[in-house]
Amino acid sequence: MKEFLLSQAVGAVHGTYHGDGAALLKRVRGVVIDNRKVEPDFLFVPIKGERFDGHDFIPSAYEAGALACITERELQTERPYILVKDSLSAFQSLAEFYKGLFDVKTIGITGSVGKTTTKELISSVLSQKYGVLKSEGNLNNQTGVPLTVFRLEDHHDVAVVEMGTNHFGEIRNLAKIARPDFCFLTNIGEAHIEHLGSKEGILKAKSEMLEYIKPDGRVFVNGDDPYLRTLKEARTDVTAFGKDPQNDIYAEKIKSKGLDGTDFVIHTPDTEFPAHVPSPGGHMVYNALAAAAAGLALGMGPDEIALGLAAYKTIAGRMCIETRNGITVLNDVYNANPGSMRAALDVLAYAEGGRVCVLGDMLELGEKAEQYHRELGAYAARRADRVLCVGTLAKHIYTGAKEAGAEAFCFGTQDELLAKIRGLVREGDAVLVKASRGMRLEKTVEFLLK
Incomplete structure (x- = not known):
């Protein structure tokens, strides 16, 4: 420091x-x-x-x-x-002062889904050329962002700062500290809709980051997201990325390599080049495009960007794939909302052999929570051979899965699940484990791998 x-x-x-x-x-x-x-x-x-x-x-x-x-x-x-008067506000003000001691390019990242993965991919790309400070884990809240800022050192060229929120005004506080040169918005989904009211409210809360962008800064959005596309239409400083060729930066020739990741070709206004991201799922293409956009904005070439994408490594609880005792576990337990659940189930569908999902409660979804869980159950029925549900809200996942014709099981607690899971998971199966953080399903992952 x-x-x-x-x-x-x-x-x-x-x-x-x-x-x-x-x-x-x-x-x-x-x-x-x-x-x-x-x-x-x-x-x-x-x-x-x-x-x-x-x-x-x-x-x-x-x-x-x-x-x-x-x-x-x-x-x-x-x-x-x-x-x-307020120690938290003082902590944030001190972090703002400390950030001002450095002349570093700063990237702010927010969105409903994919913030942490996008942060890791951007950092992996930029590290091919620059000294990068990134948020550790998902330290993206009112204390996490200041703690990240206090890790800045003179050898850092770029700071990659993740910003999360579940209430209005929180992103504004964090952006005031970070003062981003580049703002990345991944998507607008249902996460934290209980507190922010609607997707329009979520967009408003996430867009608070733009209030503190540097005068010569730039905004990068997922142009395939209908809510974020409105920013592209309303502002002149927005670059859009996505799978649609109408975006400024887009991907084509997307080819799944199963659980080994995805190959695709990145198109920019000036060039095109092949890329590979070593983590499965179509959603990873969006995260990789954001990382490519960051690299281009900071003067990196196609070869450097492609190397950075290929060097990406998952972090704990974020679609970590491990095979042991004949069972492949897809550990995605860190958090969950309807969008990330569907993306994880899409990844499970790539697996060979039997496909089992262990799905727990999704929290902070407000009055539509029952509907979101029931819809998820129907979606899971199309991706998994067996759907194991655990928790109070997860009973609605079970209902949706059963109505869709799936082989489904429901457990009130994780202990009840663990008492039966050995008889429901077989050698050769791939097992996705995912729920909101409060469900603590890492215990199930540990049980399956021991």
């Missing part, structure tokens, strides 16, 4: 400083919100969470050598601290 003065931190968060004035001239070596990660001369920012209040850990932060703490409470201590 690039060091800065404690006095600069006080100014950045507009706080009131308490403590020895000499400490203001000391340098902050790191910024953390986890007291277990405090090192000497770090700045600790306690955040109020659902289960814990970081303020309770201020004493341990000082014991670990914290230079100072940011706090919403007045402290009975002679140690330096900065008093603020």
Whole structure:
């Protein structure tokens, strides 16, 4: 981390400083919100969470050598601290200040589905030429983006920042921190529709990122998405990518290689070139096109882009494919919504042998949740030989699957599923496991692979 003065931190968060004035001239070596990660001369920012209040850990932060703490409470201590009204807002303001210390091209990524995969693919491509900082995992929320920014170093040329939301105003906060040069919007789907009301509302929330794009920046959208296409029609700074040849950047000659990925040809306004993405599914072509667009925007050539796409590696819980004991497990448990569920089932359809899907609840879908789950069941019936459903909402997946003629089974809890799953999965089967994060179906993946 690039060091800065404690006095600069006080100014950045507009706080009131308490403590020895000499400490203001000391340098902050790191910024953390986890007291277990405090090192000497770090700045600790306690955040109020659902289960814990970081303020309770201020004493341990000082014991670990914290230079100072940011706090919403007045402290009975002679140690330096900065008093603020809201520690989360202060954390974000400090991250905005820190980001301003660097001259790096910044790519912001948002959308209903595919944010993390697109982030990984863009990073894989850009890493062929540049020093890249990317969001770790899916650290894309109100604390995750600041934590990403605080990892910036002088050797980075590009920052690739994923931004997520389930409420209005959140993307705006994150974009204000990141100040993107390039904004990528992957698609508009049903994820978080419970809080954002409609797909129009989701588009509005995702588009908040554009409020803080650099003056000479550019927007990249999936031009095959009818909601995102409206941005192309309304703005002059938009590049569209997709499978439709009317897009600025498009793919053709798409050929599935089964679970080994997809071959295709990328067309740009200036050239065309072959590419391969080593992860299955037609949806991966869209993510790869976004990555190609990022590479082109930063002056990369076709060969560099193709190498970066081919070098892509999946991350935990994101369509990781592993074969053990004669069973191929498609581990896509990190999260789920109707769009990503359908895409995952399309991947399962590529598998040879028996096809089994283990599907759990999709959360935050609002009043149409039952309908979305029932429709998913009917879709699963066309892609899988056996449909195993687990959870409260998943009973509607079961209903939809049974009505569509599938061999389907329903379990109230994951433990009930695990007690029966050995008799429902056979050697030679491919098993897709997917649900919303709260279902914790990684336990099922571990059970199948052990």
